Amino acid sequence: MAQRFTSQVAIVTGGSRGIGLATAEALAREGASVVIVSLNEERGQTAAGAIRDEGGRADFICADVTQRDQVERMVARTLERFGDINILVNNAGVHDSAPFWEEPAELWERMYRVNVLGTALPSQAVVRHLKDNGGGAIVHVASKAGVVGEPGHAAYSASKGAVIALARAMAVELAPCSIRVNAVCPGPVMTDMLHAAVPTREGRDQLAADAPLGRVGRPEDIANAVLYLASSDSDWCTGQAVSIDGGLSILK
C-alpha cells in the first residue's frame, strides 16, 4: 500500500465514527500519526485504540470544536504527543431538519456554531502552527447540501455553503504560507447521521435509487477524497469544493 503520510501528523475532528473514523483509519494505514478529536470519551478512545491495534499511531483528545480553549489545548497536546502537525481534517458536524418556516433560531445557531465556527476555530489554531513550520493541508468536510438546493434542512445547507466559502477564503489568504485548503462535499453516506436524518430503510433505498451511480456513499468513499486533498498528490489544488456524491449533484 502507498504510504503517502509517513512522518506526518494529522488531526481529524469528529474522528470517532462515520466519515471521520474512516478518514482517521485511512490516514493511519498510510503512515500518519493521527489525533482523533470528538466529544464522547468512550467512542473516541475505542476508535484510537482500534487504530493502534492495527499497528497505527493514534491518540484521542476529547474536545468541543466550538470552544476556543479546548481547541487550543487540542493543538498543544498534539504537539506534545507527536511533535508536529501537518494535516487538519475539519469533519466534526451536526445535522438537523425541519420545514424552513419552522426552523427555530436555536437550530440555526447550533448548525452555524458546530459546522462553521467548529471549522474556523480548529483551522485558526492549526494555521498558527503551520504558517511557521513549512505549511500543510486542511480539508473541510462540507456537503452536497451546501452546493445544490435541497428541501428540509435550510440551516444545515446554509452552514455547509459557509464552510465552502470559508475554504476558498482561507485558500487565498494562506497560499503564500504554503497552506492548501480544500473542501469535500459528500452526498448521502451511510453513517449515524444519515440514519438519524433518514430513519427508514425505504427512504435510504430511495436515496440510492436517485443517485446516478445507484448507491449511497460509504465512509471510505469520502475518506479516499480527503486523503487525496491532504496528500502531495493534490499539491497544485487549493480552494476547491470536490463533490463525492454518486453523481447526485449533476442531476437537473
Ligand SMILES: NC(=O)c1ccc[n+]([C@@H]2O[C@H](COP(=O)([O-])OP(=O)(O)OC[C@H]3O[C@@H](n4cnc5c(N)ncnc54)[C@H](OP(=O)(O)O)[C@@H]3O)[C@@H](O)[C@H]2O)c1
Ligand atoms: N453522512 C452523510 O450523509 C453526510 C453527508 C454530507 C456531509 N456530511 C458531513 O460529514 C461530516 C461527518 O458526518 P458523519 O455522517 O460521519 O457524522 P456522525 O456519524 O454523526 O459523526 C459526527 C462526528 O462529529 C463529532 N462531533 C459533533 N459535534 C462535535 C463537537 N462540537 N466537537 C467535537 N466533535 C463533534 C461526533 O463526536 P461524538 O462521537 O463524540 O459525538 C462524531 O465524531 C459532518 O460534517 C457532516 O455534516 C455527512
